[in-house]
Amino acid sequence: MKEQAVNNAVLKRLLSYALTDKPNLVAAIGLLLIASLADVSGPWLIQHFIDNNITRDEFPAIEVAVLAAAYLALMILAGVFKYAQALRFNRLAIDVVQKVRKQLFASVMNQPLSAFDYTPSGKLISRLTNDTESIKEFYVSVIATFLKNIILILVMLAVMTMISWRLTLVVLALLPIVVGVMVVYQRKSAGAYRRMRDLLSDINASMSESIQGMSLVQLMRQEEGFKAQFSGLTDQHLKAQIGVTKLNSMLLRPLIDLLSGIALLTLVALFGFSGTELIGVGVLYAFLSYLGRVTEPLIEMTQQLSLLQQALVASERIFALIDARQQRYGEDLSPIASGQMACRNLSFSYDGKQKVLSDINMTLPHQGFLALVGHTGSGKSTLASLMMGFYPSSEGVVELDGRPLESLSQPVLRQGIAMVQQDPHVLSDTVRENVSLGRAVGDPVIWQALETVGLAGQVRQYAEGLDTLLGSGEVNLSAGQRQLLALARVLVEQPKLLILDEATANIDSGTEQKIQHALAVLRKNMSLVVIAHRLSTIMDADEIVVLHQGEIIERGTHGSLLSERKQYWQMYQLQQAGDHLHQLEDVSTEAVEN
Template structure:
């Protein structure tokens, strides 16, 4: 990860993270109030139960008074409290869970929407697996905060308050003694948060690295197997997995020390305190058995919610760390370039002009240096040059994937920054060297969620680019399933489908990024026919790998190390006997060698 992305690894303050998480609950405040009232009612019913039993023991059982009607009312009251508590607790739990799922649903939508707005400069440098981990694993951890932690915390805090109210009702002096337990428990919680945040942050980062390695390995499995790198990749994966294990094991040891064992120890001390108090009191005055029972019952009920909260504290810490990572991503300001100014021009002719454009991806090394050229309406401009000469960078800037700091790009005489995103994307058609197909079917990949493109438009686009013959040979025609990245189709078929997808939009400007580089000679003939039709009446900029395919271009730019070193038509550049001439001779010689080899084999 490059330097400008290092801040994405720095944890956010947990207080700020918690406030932002609570803002997501604001739209649900009415249901939260209802759930809270049900929670208070259910908790109150639970707390009143031991008091009724205390009344039964001290007022009826101990003096042996067994009047039927009062005892019936006590029994009925106890059952009513138990049933009402069960119903209200079930209802409030259901409401809290539903609200939690709604909140996490919105959070996932927000983080994915933010990722869609990030510029390509971010995706160029940030590992894909790490990004997927933040959108899936981290949001799943945040979901556990709302589902497993928040409702339990709220419920148990209310319950603890009720327990102390009942304790003060029974015996003020002993209740004050029990209050001393709260600072001790809070101190344990603070110690746990302090140490666990470090371990969980390390765990999340190692999990992201695991996902990044998995994503890279799966996508590059062909290369791994060809070069027999399975053992090395396995060792790298084992190393990262071991680091994740170590971080996780540290958190487990911390949980084992500061969660249940510590609370159980304090609960034993509290029980000793209560029994000692009543034992000492019994020397001077009689002890009410009902009060003793109620106090021990409340003490037991006091530590059960404390244990529940302590056990969920680890989930809380993981969720806070994960939420911080998600919010770091959502706060990242490396956005895709957007429209500037109040004008809303439209692209009518498709004229393109670059004026003294200088560009750098990292802000240090320029990949384009003072580039200037003009393409008139309906003309074809070809870009040629060795790898790294800046051809694709020109395409990226024209598509407004990146912002420029120096120079100007004009479309129909208007700065490219002035166009609306929809206008620019609908009027510029891009065909990449390695076309990307989505899971679905052929019709879906041509239409690509654009409902304005009818079934007739889909078929017309396929026919226009000569894709119909191979589509009609498929078992289900336009409804033939397409797997991930279209791997079940040949490179030529994928390219024809990407042509059809582009032409279905009827763009004014056509941008071709080495569209024939990965296809065989026979398929290239069909693709060249399609390209020739596609270019008619459209301004076209094409990156050319095979110079023989751009002989009819109106203008050819020869790039070298980010600069235009030659410019002219195919014949003019050959007559100059410069870099283009040398590239052409090399390709011609290579093609003749291939032809000779084929003839020899035959």
């Protein structure tokens, strides 16, 4: 009963989308009513022709011609209005799907990053595509079919009652049983369809992850393992589909056919016992015709229950995502005046149990340069995410320009802070769009940004210049060029605080020099927070903070930390030794080649 109540709530919400376009919905229902009246009038005319003409052996030319013309006109009218109502319902369905997809995509875009930590992208894509298509089928097939058939049945019952109320009782006895079958089917099929949808989502997620990580899969020789995983999911999906098919075979058409057959035998038996005195031949024909027309809509409606259940399950998933918690921002609309940043007694935990950061205190003045270093898992990237406002702090506060991040509105926060990550995302679009990112920026500003980061010369070599497509196979940027592109994006709309998360980890020395030059230019207008793996990039930092297991264990300048000969000194010595070994290897390689 609880599951049924949930479905009723989902169904009510799903139908509410159609009510936003009441004129179109009313017009579609009106067209259905006219088409149904025209459709059921045909057997009534034939019954009149049988009882008043054939049984009496009277065939007045004018009367027969009028009946034939009226029958033909009614059939044409029914066809035209059925076509018109189908167009109306399709338009209504497409409008609803557009609304739902827009709401769903907007909800996904506004969710906090923590929501994406445990949700594969394939599942989100499945909800945006497959689940919304189920809603379209709900309006085009389910709603249109139910309204059409309910109106058709009511009109036929009214006409049948006018012809013979006794025989109508035989047909009415069939309806409660059919409704009971439909209710049983809906309850038993809910779990099966929900499992089918979940498995389809898992299949999409598996495909998405496999394609995105194809290089890793092939390098680790895991092709067979991923194929086995995908095969297992598809096998489970097939079993779920077979279970639904068995349920359909038991409760849908066979049972309805049996009930309609019983009703048919009852009508024939009544005719056999009473003869033409109680039931005329024309009346029997009309009822047999209407019985077929009543049972077919009932069968059609029960068959649509599978689509109804799919739509309800899909809608549950869609509405759960639409109603999910959104990223929260403050209401402070005052622009950021300086890049002054402070972390006060800052602690954070992803799961609410194990702390990733503990009691972090630091201050960065405007135009200052702060470096964060530490071994993998020390909390550097987590601290950067808190500075960006991606996650709310568990304890303490992060301040920018003397104001808590939680108090800043979205435009103020996102214009005030920017981040360049280790592997910046490149859009499958032009250089211009990759730099502007949809912002109203002129080409001179874009060229100036590219010039500052040292990427303008490379772009000028492209035949299409700023119109060159990136990320689609035409031009592939190196890791260093992607970093420079990301910096150019920052220069277009200069923030007050720039965070670089391992931005120089996978680049050559030449690109590193370009980035350092760009940072020197940027520092004139903003503050810098650099998470560094290469310690050579942070030697000029005003303060270097060393993190270990989420805590600050050292802080100071490059020189002062070396003089203390602790963890920072050890990290520096190891890197110096590594660089020295690389130099020896290069020298040896050159000697062998010569």
